[in-house]
Amino acid sequence: MERTFSLNDSAVTVLWNDAAAPALYTVSEAAEARALFASLPVPRPTLVCISGVDWDRDLSPWPAERVFRGGENFSGGADDFLHTLLTQLIPSAEKSLSPAWRAIFGYSLAGLFSLWAMTKTDSFQRCASVSGSLWFDGFADYLSAHPLLGRPERVYLSLGDREEKAKNPRMQTVRAAAEQAKVIIESQGVPCVFTLNPGGHFQDVSTRQKRAVLALL
16 A cells, blocks of 8 residues: 655655554655565565655754765754654654554665664664765764664664775765774664675665665564
8 A cells, every 4th residue: 555645845655564564764765665665575564755855954963064076065954854754754654554663764864864863762663774874974973972762673784895985085984984883882782783785885775775674674
C-alpha cells in the first residue's frame, strides 16, 4: 500500500504492508524508496520517504563551509527539520499505523543527519548512516560530548572503501571519522557495526541502502 501527502515544502511517501511493522524513515527521492521497498524480503518494514528537502540547509546540524565549488554553504537547519519531523511528519505518517519500533537511515548528508538526530531524540530505536558525511566539521567532537539518547538497539555505519580517496581534504577524513564514531558509540554501550563496501561515494547506492535496511531489521 502507498500513501502520499505534502508537508511544508516536502513530499512524503508512506509504503507499507503491515500496520504493525517497524517504520523506517529516510530522506530520498520517492522513486528510489519505491524500488528499495520492492526489493526487500517479506515481511517488509514500513518505509517513510521524505523528498523535496534542501539538503545543505535541512540536513546540516550547524553552519559550515561548502565542500564543492559552486555549491551552497551548509546553513545548519537540521534542528528545524527534526522538529518538523517529530511534531508533524511522524504523526501524519503513522495516522493509520502502529509500528513496533522506528528507525532512521540515510545516505550521504542524510546519513549524517540520521546519526545526529539520535543525539537529539529517543524517538528512533535504530539508525543507519550509509556513506554518511561524518567528515562534517566538528561532528566527532560533538558526538563525543552528546551521547545517543534512549540507548538505541542498533547502529549501522557503512562507507565505500574508496571514499577517503576524495579530492577534497575534508572528505578524505571520512573513514577515520566513521571508525571514530563506531568507537564513541560502542563506548556508550550501543551496539554498532561498521562495514566497508567496494567503490566510491556514488557507487551502488541502492545496494548499500538495502544492506543497511536489512542490517537494521
